[in-house]
Amino acid sequence: MNTGREQQQVQRGQDTNEVARRATGFGRLLVAVYGVFALSATARAGYQIATKFDEAPVAYLLSAFAAVVYILATITLAKSGIRSYWLSVAAVGIELLGVVAVGLLSLLDPELLPQDTVWSGFGKGYGYVPLLLPVVGLWWLWLHRPAAGQKPAEDRP
């Protein structure tokens, strides 16, 4: 039952390393842009599901999934712990896979996803930012990767 305290100690111990610094400088902007996408994707998915879910359930569920991924990425990029680091790698990685997969799908088989999602056409409805964002995000996470062998347990003072 001491996981909460452990987590706190882990985060305090990391304040000076690369993992913790990823939410500073350019990272601030990255988190802000992710936040905007989390907000707009959530609002859009909520609107679609609330008003016209029956028209294209698959596309709208995909919108909701994208919204969850953006929310997770925003929060974990902003937090400083190493668990958050790996969660943000997962979220941003899934985002990249999602935008590429949905982009290819909408190109090869437009019938399957007739209604637009944030990832349709590689995010062209949003100025291709959805395609650019995960690439920049992974690059930033790579620059701020943890030191070799760094594990949560080893960070405790």
Added chain:
Amino acid sequence: MMFDGFFIAGIVITLLAAVICVVAAILKHGPNDITILSLAAVELFLLVYAVAGIIRQASGENVAGEAWEFWGYLITALLVPVAAFWWSITDRSRWSNLVLGAAAVTVFVMLVRMEQIWDGPIVV
């Protein structure tokens, strides 16, 4: 359709704030009085727009689209500069000015949507 005065004032204020913040970031300034005040002006505009919106609707002016969608956008837009201010003030690097600028651009996009909802599709 006619552009209404609120929309013109809104795009001028948000784009001006965006330009000020981006230029400050290019000049390697951290968030300062000028950039924060430029975003405060965006927030002030949104507040005036909201009050005017209530008065306009109460006095019987028609909204072309869904009224609840308009208010959803407006309430969310009101939170954007506040969140950006809170997020940028804790890191006084030049990137924080781009955070403020991004907030201004976000509000600009939301204003375009609000204008479309209020007055119908924008025809250029």
